[in-house]
Amino acid sequence: MRSINMAKRFGKLLTVFVLAVFAALTVAPLFFLACGSLMGNGELNEYLGPFLIRTDGFAGWRLFPLYPTLRNAVRLFFDSPEFFHMFWNTMAITGGILGGQFLFGLPAAWGLARYPVPGRKVFYMLCILLMMLPFQVTMLSEYLVLDHLGLLDSLWSIILPGAFSTFSVFVMYRFFCGIPEELLESARIDGAGELKIFFLIGLRLGASGILSALVLQFLECFSMIEQPLVFLQTKSRMPLSLYLPEVKADRMGFALCCSFVALLPPVLVFGMGQQYLEQGIMAGAVKE
């Protein structure tokens, strides 16, 4: 009996140990950037010397900064207008895309989920296909239409196609399908119009689906590389994701600080919306 207990306890310890190792590996980059942005240039030069000036040996690191300093952070916040310029570009793109999806994708998902619309199945399949296609497949067609509309090299060239991306339609659709039909029926019997049902029942009971879609889309917007890379030319219109790689390694402390500040908004959204993120991921896999 005792040895079984011992084995069980050992198994549990091993589980926790393995998980802790992997969890530490996935979290390490965040930790690294946080530390790096608090390190002074002198300290960084000392650790990263072999990387920066190609001397012998290897770059090293300290778990915590020996002499924490906010110098790079101060420089970033008070003396780097270009960082904020690009930061606001990213925010404008994100806001535009999320707003568009709220205005167009949300009603579309509701209509698709709750009404006997002709061609419903075809449209649903189309949504899934479009959301699965990698950007490279639709790159040429998006370029052609944006060129035609004269929108290339403006933030709209990123916002408009993004606003109509079908991914969020799909996520919201899955959640809207879960609302029981009896609720809608009884509201109709009480004389509620379709618009009222949408606002009072759809928006309220589908709220977690809407949030899931928005959280997933927010994270996507902050990582966006492919679209701005091909549709934008003017430097001042670039989002943060294309600015960061330009901050050269010879300003290592500043570069680390920029990288860290740039990940704060999505990590913050992740922290607040993790449950919605999980639900959104599962919406693609679990039949309700």
Next chain:
Amino acid sequence: MSPSRKRRKAAGLLFLLPGFFGIAVFYLIPFGDVVRRSFVQAAGGRFCGVSNYRTVFGNTAFLLAAKNTVRFVLVCLPLLLLLSLLLALLVNGLGNKLKTVCKSAFLLPMAIPAASVVLLWQLMFDLHGFVNGLLGLVEIAPVDWMNTKAAFAVLVFSYIWKNLGYSIVLWLAGLASVPESVYEAAQIDGAGRVACFFKITLPLMKPMIFTIVVLSLLNSFKVFREAYLVSGNYPQEDIYLLQHLFNNWFLDLSVDKMAAGSVLLALVIGGFVWILQRSWEEEG
């Protein structure tokens, strides 16, 4: 048809229309144009049958990129699925509080923009970088990660780091969908934990496994971000993916090749989506 049903049909169409209009303008109509362009010459616009497709299949860059992309998927998918299943099984045995902590940790990379980790990737995989420093501790000679065949391993690592949490969450959902009572019955019959896993859990999760495979496959295209940010338009030969190729075709304005390539890729992906849809229908 009853008048109320007719009215509801109209209401549904009104909800759907604005979104559908945008999708048609930005995706459907222009893609139709791309399909048309894939059958005409880029210069002059004369119909040329499948000659664009022939050019694509005869293009060495395309063959290299296609080979690399397939190889990447064939290495990454099994690795990601096995590792995430293993971790999901471990996480599943934890109490609720630890479970949440673990999920947060594994999902975090999804929230970190590719551009923010590029610097760290460079520091790690440089000839004088962290990884070689650690390898030096166990007397392994340094590797020039980004400029040799090892670049492939960096890409695989990057993909797994980013997608581990996503797959774990999916596996956990699958594990939770197996009713507890099935396990209890099996235990009464004297089945061990390993037998339970292979005889009950895996078979019951079969439709789920399929979904996870397809979703992970489609996510694998996004690995281009890290690859591009770390090594630009022309990376080490082994990690030159279809995504790089399309980007370079775009820069060269090779509209004919791009059009044919887009249609081909869309057909392949469409095939996967069709399979996925079939498995969903079986499930439901």
